[in-house]
Amino acid sequence: MSKHLGVWAYSESSELLFELIGKGRELASKLQTQLTAIVLGHNVTEHAKELIGYGAHKVIVVDDPQLKEFHVETYLSALIPLSKQHKPELFLIGSTKRGKELAARLAARLSLGCVPDCLELEVDEQGRLLARRIVYGGNAIVTQVFRTEPQIVTVPRGKFEKPNYTEESKGEVVNITDIQIETPKTEVVEVKPVSMAETRIEEAEVVVGGGRGLEKKEDSKILEELAAILGGQVGYTRPLAEDRKWFTEWVGLSGHTIKPKLYIACGISGVIQHVAGIRDSNTIVAINKDPEAPIFEMADYIVIGDLYEIVPALSAALKKVLGVGKD
Amino acid sequence: MVRILVCVKQAIDVSQLKVDSATRRLILADAPKKISDFDKNAVEEAVHIKEKLGGEVFTVTVSPEDAKTTLREALAMGADKAYIISDPIFENSDTLATSYTLAEAVKKIGTFDIIFCGEASIDSFSAQIGPRLAERLGVPVITYARKVSLEGDAVTVERGLEDCSETVKAKMPVLITVTKEINEPRTPSYMAIMNAFKKEVVIWKAADLNITSEKVGETGSAVRVLDVLAPKVEREKIVIKGETAMEVAEKLAKALIQEGIITR
Numbered sequence: 052m053s054k055h056l057g058v059w060a061y062s063e064s065s066e067l068l069f070e071l072i073g074k075g076r077e078l079a080s081k082l083q084t085q086l087t088a089i090v091l092g093h094n095v096t097e098h099a100k101e102l103i104g105y106g107a108h109k110v111i112v113v114d115d116p117q118l119k120e121f122h123v124e125t126y127l128s129a130l131i132p133l134s135k136q137h138k139p140e141l142f143l144i145g146s147t148k149r150g151k152e153l154a155a156r157l158a159a160r161l162s163l164g165c166v167p168d169c170l171e172l173e174v175d176e177q178g179r180l181l182a183r184r185i186v187y188g189g190n191a192i193v194t195q196v197f198r199t200e201p202q203i204v205t206v207p208r209g210k211f212e213k214p215n216y217t218e219e220s221k222g223e224v225v226n227i228t229d230i231q232i233e234t235p236k237t238e239v240v241e242v243k244p245v246s247m248a249e250t251r252i253e254e255a256e257v258v259v260g261g262g263r264g265l266e267k268k269e270d271s272k273i274l275e276e277l278a279a280i281l282g283g284q285v286g287y288t289r290p291l292a293e294d295r296k297w298f299t300e301w302v303g304l305s306g307h308t309i310k311p312k313l314y315i316a317c318g319i320s321g322v323i324q325h326v327a328g329i330r331d332s333n334t335i336v337a338i339n340k341d342p343e344a345p346i347f348e349m350a351d352y353i354v355i356g357d358l359y360e361i362v363p364a365l366s367a368a369l370k371k372v373l374g375v376g377k378d
Numbered sequence: 379m380v381r382i383l384v385c386v387k388q389a390i391d392v393s394q395l396k397v398d399s400a401t402r403r404l405i406l407a408d409a410p411k412k413i414s415d416f417d418k419n420a421v422e423e424a425v426h427i428k429e430k431l432g433g434e435v436f437t438v439t440v441s442p443e444d445a446k447t448t449l450r451e452a453l454a455m456g457a458d459k460a461y462i463i464s465d466p467i468f469e470n471s472d473t474l475a476t477s478y479t480l481a482e483a484v485k486k487i488g489t490f491d492i493i494f495c496g497e498a499s500i501d502s503f504s505a506q507i508g509p510r511l512a513e514r515l516g517v518p519v520i521t522y523a524r525k526v527s528l529e530g531d532a533v534t535v536e537r538g539l540e541d542c543s544e545t546v547k548a549k550m551p552v553l554i555t556v557t558k559e560i561n562e563p564r565t566p567s568y569m570a571i572m573n574a575f576k577k578e579v580v581i582w583k584a585a586d587l588n589i590t591s592e593k594v595g596e597t598g599s600a601v602r603v604l605d606v607l608a609p610k611v612e613r614e615k616i617v618i619k620g621e622t623a624m625e626v627a628e629k630l631a632k633a634l635i636q637e638g639i640i641t642r
């Protein structure tokens with residue numbers, strides 16, 4: 052068997068791809084190899100050049116009208132021959148829902164292992180890749196190593212830093228044209244965009260979290276006010292999105308993973324799946340009226356009290372000292 | 379008449395899992411187990427379709443034999459027959475190996491119009507088995523379904539992605555992974571629970587599927603576990619107290635500013 056070489060990065064989300072390039076560069080240097088970014092799409096040459104600016108040594112492009120929109124089957128039909136032919140040793144794939152399915156199917160097709168949702172990737176003294184991820188609903192972190200190559204891992208948004216863009220970076224863009232794109236067996240008949248927060252919650256330095264302690268959707272206003280004073284954003288627990296259908300996104304194991312400087316959990320009990328998404332926050336403040344709430348085990352500052360009293364008071368106190376939002 | 383198979387995992391009930399705080403190791407030996415949450419949604423969806431259109435619902439699980447008790451729940455919810463694939467050689471299988479075992483089992487059980495899986499399992503949360511099984515069986519897969527409808531030989535599925543909801547159509551046979559949003563799993567009645575004891579539970583060993591040890595367990599896995607440890611929790615746990623909400627708020631604001639967590 053010929054040797055596998057090189058680190059690859061792919062995500063259909065360009066912001067996430069930048070982060071993968073950043074991390075991929077670091078791993079590639081430890082593995083003494085190069086980082087290649089993969090671009091699939093149509094009319095994507097500009098995007099490919101941009102990736103060199105973010106640090107890719109090389110960009111492999113498959114430009115085809117059939118790849119204009121993301122479809123896991125067409126994209127797979129490009130990635131399978133690419134992986135077989137070029138044999139990377141490590142392939143980082145962005146851990147969006149699309150990306151996770153893509154990675155799982157790529158791994159299945161090539162009879163490979165895959166470690167999804169890695170929160171840490173490290174090369175040990177023996178040159179092995181150690182992939183770490185959350186298991187048991189957030190109760191534990193598992194460290195895994197691969198026995199097959201390419202080693203496929205998926206990486207969620209916001210885990211690693213986006214590198215700086217430099218105009219002077221040099222790199223090679225390679226266009227691959229001899230790939231047969233397959234016609235998919237599933238047909239996308241409609242796409243309805245859902246409204247997204249303007250800035251991604253992963254990027255917020257301060258996040259105010261709301262849980263079932265909120266009685267009405269309108270009450271989230273008090274959290275928004277606090278977030279606005281701190282220049283942050285509001286995030287919620289899954290039941291507010293799923294059971295109550297107030298929102299479409301949530302923070303936690305099955306939602307967004309965040310690591311703000313400050314997280315203020317309001318009316319959140321601290322069930323393990325939510326905690327899994329906030330664990331890396333620098334400082335955690337928890338406001339809960341139940342002195343036994345598990346969230347307090349995770350908190351740097353504990354406030355036992357009613358969020359309907361504490362949160363507006365905190366906004367007022369901060370306004371006074373920070374001198375913002377005079378009204 | 380629709381033939382549906384539901385892949386059900388007997389998972390560790392992560393909400394009841396205990397950690398040995400000295401060693402940061404999990405106490406897994408007698409941790410309670412249950413049907414993985416989203417797999418219940420998968421069973422519900424399958425039974426719901428059967429009730430509307432007629433047909434049969436089977437469940438399959440790769441698990442220790444003690445799964446029998448847990449799986450009665452799926453039968454009580456309305457599944458007709460359960461298969462448990464159980465053998466010591468399956469221990470420590472990764473998703474590559476488990477999807478192989480499942481695929482071999484499905485091939486032996488028969489052909490299906492729809493195979494349902496959960497979006498992810500509550501203990502491993504990898505979201506891999508569904509797509510991998512579909513690849514092995516050579517059927518199309520639609521992930522993250524939150525609405526499924528059948529018409530003739532086709533399914534239409536609404537799936538929830540981060541930035542959009544997508545409606546996808548495919549010809550059966552098809553594998554669908556479901557989210558929690560798709561339905562509210564029923565609580566079986568006493569009668570249904572009693573009835574479940576009359577339903578057939580088939581137990582197969584590796585040899586019944588001609589599976590040998592090099593393709594499963596640690597040897598058949600592509601990923602090896604080095605370590606499983608509870609994360610370190612190092613939090614200050616400073617309790618902020620006061621007579622009034624305002625006093626508490628002011629103390630908290632002051633502390634956050636003094637510590638440089640909030641900057642002016």
Ligand SMILES: Cc1cc2nc3c(=O)[nH]c(=O)nc-3n(C[C@H](O)[C@H](O)[C@H](O)COP(=O)(O)OP(=O)(O)OC[C@H]3O[C@@H](n4cnc5c(N)ncnc54)[C@H](O)[C@@H]3O)c2cc1C
Nearest residue numbers: 262263264288289303304305306318319320325340341358
């Ligand atoms: C497979 C799986 C994945 C999941 N993924 C996620 C995920 O990604 N994110 C997520 O969040 N959840 C997730 N969950 C759900 C999770 O298990 C919990 O159900 C959820 O996080 C609880 O949300 P909560 O804290 O808002 O509600 P609750 O647990 O009901 O807590 C509400 C808290 O508010 C307090 N409270 C009530 N009123 C007030 C008041 N006036 N002032 C102050 N405090 C008050 C109460 O004391 C209580 O502690 C998942 C579950 C499963 C099974």
Ligand SMILES: Nc1ncnc2c1ncn2[C@@H]1O[C@H](COP(=O)(O)O)[C@@H](O)[C@H]1O
Nearest residue numbers: 385386440495496498499504505506507
């Ligand atoms: N051991 C198993 N037996 C049967 N089905 C399984 C098993 N493991 C996983 N599945 C199915 O695959 C889905 C996703 O699991 P996972 O890839 O572990 O997140 C689950 O919701 C189940 O439907």
